[in-house]
Amino acid sequence: MSVLPVQSGxxxxxxxxxxxxxxxxVGFQRLLGQLNVSTESGRAAWAGRLWRxxxxxxxxxxxxxxxxxxxPxxxxxxxxxxxxxxxxxxVQTEGYGLGTLLRVTAVFLNAGVTGRKVRDVLSQLQxxxxxxxxxxxxxxxxxxxFRRRSVGLLALLSLLAAAEAVLDLLRRGTGCPAVLGVRHCGWHLLLAPGRFIMSVSYIMVSGQLLLISLLCAAGLRCVHEQLRxxxxEQPQLAERLRQLRAQHQRLVDAHRQLLSAGGAAVTCVMAAALLTAITSTCLLGWGVTYTVTSGRGQPLLRVAPPALQALAAVTVLLAPAEAGQQLLQPLGDAQRRLLRLETRPAGPADRQRRRYLAELERDLATAGDLGLFRLHRPLALAVLNIVYTSYMIMSQFQQAQETACPTSA
Known part of the structure; x- marks a missing residue:
């Protein structure tokens, strides 16, 4: 089978x-002005100005x-x-202070580091x-x-993030006078747009790494299809194998850059996420102790959501790195088998070729199925956080009816 000529059309x-x-x-990188992807060249300049x-x-x-x-x-x-x-x-102000500020910082660090690397990966894949x-x-x-799957997945995660942001706004709005005082609530409610953007941005930055990983696997499966x-007895078999191995090598290199982007993102955000998780865990332990000793549940209601948010943030950010690391091993095995297949003589090696292709097919099947399964933990935590926040909102509404809010100073 000879190489098909690439026509301009x-x-x-x-x-x-x-x-x-x-x-x-590439939605989040486009919003930050770091990447400009347009499917119509005539509208590229207009689209670039709009995104900027x-x-x-x-x-x-x-x-x-x-x-x-x-x-405030x-x-x-x-x-x-x-x-x-x-x-x-x-302790009293943590739910309204440090955790949210750290998450905003983490989003900026994450996006700034991954923007250039994601652009390089997409260029190499193209x-x-x-x-x-x-x-x-x-x-x-x-x-x-792949496009339908990615749009559906990102839409689902964005809806969950938006629901979390709206519920969090309601929770903070009902509890704001009791914690920050009436004179600070106006400042506090200005956080609504930023909180929504921050929640969706977390999903976009981490979700795109997983989806690009699936795109690498799709390309490798098509290389495998050509191998089959x-x-x-085909003429120019060695030349064709070299061309396929070059395609395979570029896909593996793109995936290594993807892992580098994921690792850099996790490194940048880990300090903020770890500090938030440690702080929230300590506060959660204090809330449980206070609830058990005093019989009152308000401290636990106040400190549990930051702990859930921190845990969800860490798992969402670790998902692409974890999936990518497990994906890299079968890709490396497939690359080595492809190299061995290329160096074998064409005639006597048919049995070896079939065995290598079977092993390659198994490795690529494993590689292609890893990505989506790594999202079950952050999805479960996002749903749990929404349910728990809804319960706390109802509790705070009930408490607000029983206790008058303090007057402004």
Whole structure:
């Protein structure tokens, strides 16, 4: 089987298919102005200006959110520290202070580090996918199926993040007068846009790494499809094997860059997430102890959601790194078997070739099925957090009816 010539029309069409397939993956980088992906060259300049304007608006919104978050938090923390001491003041205001600020910082660090790396990975995938689309009749269908799956998955995760943000706003709105005082609640409610963007951004940054990992696996399966069509008696077998191994190598290199992006993102965010998790765990332990000794459940209701949010954030960020690391091992095994197949003589090695292809098929099947299964923990934690926050909102509404809010100072 000789290499099919890449015609200009087919190449342009394959490029359109690839860009259309990856467009759901790069939403957050596009919002930050770090990546510009357009499927129509005539609209590229207009789309670039639009995304840059939106990026400025996004940065301004998050900056206002950080200011609106920091001013009331530090003011109330200072006032309560003089009356009750630093520890009790920190415990009372934690649900409204440090955890959310750390999550905003983590999103910016994560996006800043992964933006350039994701752009490089997508560029490398595009270079190899153009040839695969022409050679493989099924790869375009795989890309379309991949697009539907990625859009559905990101939409589901974004809806969960939006629900969490809305419920969190209701919880903080009902509890704000009792914790921060009436005069600080106006500042506090300005956090609503930033909180929604932050929740969705967490999903976009981590979800796109998982989906690009699945895209690497789809390309490798198409390389495997081409291998299955080879015959030992075929002319120019060694040349064809070298070409397929070059495609395989570029996909593996792209995936290694993807792991590097995931590792850098996890490294940047881990300090903030770990500090939030430790703080929330200590507060949760204090809330459980206080609830058991006093019989009152309000401290537990106040400190449990930050612990759940921190745990969900850590698992969402670790999911792409964990899936990618487990994916890299079968990819390396497949690469070594492909190299051994290339160096074997064509005639006597048919039995060895079939065995290598069977092993390669098993490895690629394993590689392609890893990504989505790694999302069950963050999804479960997101649902648990929403259910628990809903329960706490009802509890706070009931408490607000029984206890009058303090007047403004």
């Amino acid at each position: 087919q190449s342009k069409q394959s490029n359109q298919v690839f860009l259309s397939a990856i467009s759901p993956l 304007a939106y990026a400025v608006l996004l940065h301004a919104t998050l900056l206002v959110s950080v200011i609106a978050h920091t001013i 938090y530090l003011s109330v923390l200072s006032e309560l520290s003089q009356k009750r001491g630093p520890f009790k003041a920190f 270079s190899v996918s153009g040839a695969i689309v022409v050679e493989s009749a099924t790869f375009a269908a795989r890309l379309r199926r 069509q080879l015959h030992p």
